[in-house]
Amino acid sequence: MQIPNLIDIRLAIGTASRLFTPLLALGMIAAASGAARAELVVDITRGFVEPLPIAVTDFDGSALDETQFGKDISRVIAADLERSGLFRPIEQGAFIQDPATLRIAPKFGDWRLINAQALISGATELQADGRLRVEFRLWDVFAEIQITGLAYFTTPANWRRVAHIIADAIYKRLTGEEGYFDTRIVYIAESGPQNRRVKRLSIMDQDGDNHRFLTDGSVLVLTPRFSPTTQEITYLSYVGETPRVFLFNLNTGQQEVLGNFPGMTFAPRFSPDGNSVIMSLARSGNSEIYRMDLRTRKVTRLTDHSAIDTSPSYSPDGGEIVFNSDRGGTQQIYVMSENGGNVRRITFSAGRYATPVWSPRGDLIAFTRIYQSEFYIGVMRPDGSGERMLAKGFLVEGPTWAPNGRVLSFYRQEPASDRGVVRSKLYTIDLTGFNEREIVTPIDGSDPAWSPLIP
């Protein structure tokens, strides 16, 4: 489960027309590119965006396996960009210029002819030491300039990550936002009938690739969440028919119960610095929120109320915690300071509110709303204003933010048949409520949680 070797070296490549001149010095990554910014920008502040036509060419290579890497990398980049809803990769059959001559210089007229606004070219080369060198260039077809260019050295097995990293670089260059393609999603894979659902902790790349089951389904597991800083997951497990919060180390595969509490612990989530987990402890019919410092194992109680207090989520600066409580009579969303003080309710509209999750950018809180027998995924500002519904269904639940705070994932469960056949799938949706996409998983899924950008 070890993440493959990180990209060893990342080099800026300049506008030289011959690609195999010596690479420019390290540390020049964005240097040659600033001026072109205004020429080609994808505006993502509006709700609906006409996707930008982009030509993603197969990366050129001399040897056969280099050519194959070039095709595979191009395919992954195009798929990432397409799924974002902001780009429309042009069918490769329409391309006029071939990769070999493109490697010398783009014939911009050929690309304008097929209405490409942006062009991605690239090359792959296996090194004498066995590493794979991958470079790409992003061109503005109408301004006829290179916007950015980078080269990476990595182990060949790592080609997918390089593709995601390149897609992130393109996304960032054209939208001004951080990318989110070099990330993973941990979730609960589900199978079987409604009353005997088998649930397995599972992980995959954000595009569904590299799928892996982490537990065997013999024990009920729920609500996994990524650490923002380490290769760890916190989740709920019924090991020994006792529901408790666990840590799962992705590097070692080790599972560890978190603390020794006199009741059920559940609803865990990491603090932004990764040093603590906040969670609920249910005791004598009452659920309260606690914080455990993972270094000292010191436990601090944060709420003190006879109502249900659960689903805590930190603000990205760690100063506040948003949580779910029925202290007002029904499930609503509240915010308190990180030490448990200054509690205030932020939802006042009709219906019940649940599963608040603070955006990594801090500007919004995502939630589940239950209103007139429908479930909604929505977002609002941290003071409860500006509420917008993004998705709706018989049962949609459990929003999670991509690390750039632009895209959310959630799960949608359809009504079960009278024989207990039930369907549950993962989806992503843009912050604006557009571009809802299913994340294709081998079997059903629920409770997605997005990783931070892989370091």
Add this chain to the structure above:
Amino acid sequence: MRSKIITFIAAAFFLTACGTSSEDSGAGTGSGTATTTTTAQPSTSAAPAAPTIPGPAPGSQEHLVVNVGDRVFFDFDKSDIKRAGRSTAEALAAWMNNFPAVTITIEGHADERGTREYNLALGERRANAVYDYLLALGIHANRLRTISYGKERPAVLGSNEEAWSQNRRGVFIVN
């Protein structure tokens, strides 16, 4: 919440005989727990001439299902035990007094019309409501354990009001 439950107890306690049983004891479909019939006391003296029909082992889960019923039901988003549920819990207490070695796990469940984490808390609250009631009826705490399954283990299949009303439940499991 707890004090409210306890005020129900006195009235309910004296109304109940120990012979209540569930009419419908099918696993997953148990509904009426309030129906009182006169069946199946743990048999003590069998008439030697009559052929013995083997029944569930006294003190077993099946025996509990047949003689008491193994579940109580709750209203939507509520954890107070309704009249029928109180009768069942009282019958359970009497049954446990007959089998002093038996210990019980009380499972708390919710229907699927809530969010996962809240329903875990709600299930725990429901299991604990039953637990508190049994304590008040004199059952010792060391014979009782609670666990919440939230909405994870529905008893009745389907996504409709009838199924949901049966899935909002507390279930007694003989350990």
